[in-house]
Amino acid sequence: MTGRVDTRRNVSASAKKKGGKKADADDAIDDDGELDVDDDFDDAELAEIEESGEEEIETDDVFFTAGTEWGQTGLDVLKEVLGDDEFGGELEIFSYKVSAERKRIYISIDAVNDKFGSPTLDQLGAVSRSYNNVLEEKGFPDDVALEVASPGAERQLRLPHELERFRDLTMKVTYAASAEEEGAEGTLTKVLDVEDIDADGSPTFKLADVEENRPQAKKGQGMNKKQRDWRLKLGVGDISKANLYVGF
Numbered sequence: 001m002t003g004r005v006d007t008r009r010n011v012s013a014s015a016k017k018k019g020g021k022k023a024d025a026d027d028a029i030d031d032d033g034e035l036d037v038d039d040d041f042d043d044a045e046l047a048e049i050e051e052s053g054e055e056e057i058e059t060d061d062v063f064f065t066a067g068t069e070w071g072q073t074g075l076d077v078l079k080e081v082l083g084d085d086e087f088g089g090e091l092e093i094f095s096y097k098v099s100a101e102r103k104r105i106y107i108s109i110d111a112v113n114d115k116f117g118s119p120t121l122d123q124l125g126a127v128s129r130s131y132n133n134v135l136e137e138k139g140f141p142d143d144v145a146l147e148v149a150s151p152g153a154e155r156q157l158r159l160p161h162e163l164e165r166f167r168d169l170t171m172k173v174t175y176a177a178s179a180e181e182e183g184a185e186g187t188l189t190k191v192l193d194v195e196d197i198d199a200d201g202s203p204t205f206k207l208a209d210v211e212e213n214r215p216q217a218k219k220g221q222g223m224n225k226k227q228r229d230w231r232l233k234l235g236v237g238d239i240s241k242a243n244l245y246v247g248f
Helices: 039-044 069-082 121-137 161-165 225-229
Strands: 011-014 091-099 104-111 145-149 171-176 187-197 203-207 231-233 239-244
Parallel strands (some): 104 145
16 A cells, blocks of 8 residues: 555655564554554555565665655755754654665664654654745655655664663674684674663664573473573674564
């Protein structure tokens, strides 16, 4: 399902459940963890996103305009909108990616003061409305669609500074195997909790007590002593990827 279409442009918004936790009672959440957008949001031109082409954009850049003039204009306007007093510095751009082929802008918004970095649907709706209004004033192309979303429950962390920001949450971390065993090649991926972070940003991890780390354990049985005592100190450069982890 795409966003609701009107005579101006297609504008969509969606938000994920925070870190696998139960959302507020006022939030309507479906089985996939998406916040449903019902008819009450028609005037905001919002709808739940079913399919997204963002993953087809192969870039690690946080800001990617695909070399388009309209993409750069959209980015400049978004920065202007989020800097407005309406949002009080609580929201920032998590990612901004343009598909020139689809003529679509994929925007992810970070809630800087939220434990999980997840904006509410109301916040996403307010951003979508303000953003679209300013774009209209600037004569932005009518055939460019906008997709505004949260980073998701298993957001990728922007290293190294977000290790500190999300240190109280469980992470799935991919790191150089040589950091654990000298001479080893490739990478390892484990579900970890941060135990400590040095002044230079180097983290010490311990195994998170999740099923993925104890596949041989009986149902309801926790980790063994060796697993509980396991520690690994990594240099920031050893970590190639880290995401928040949601286990059920």
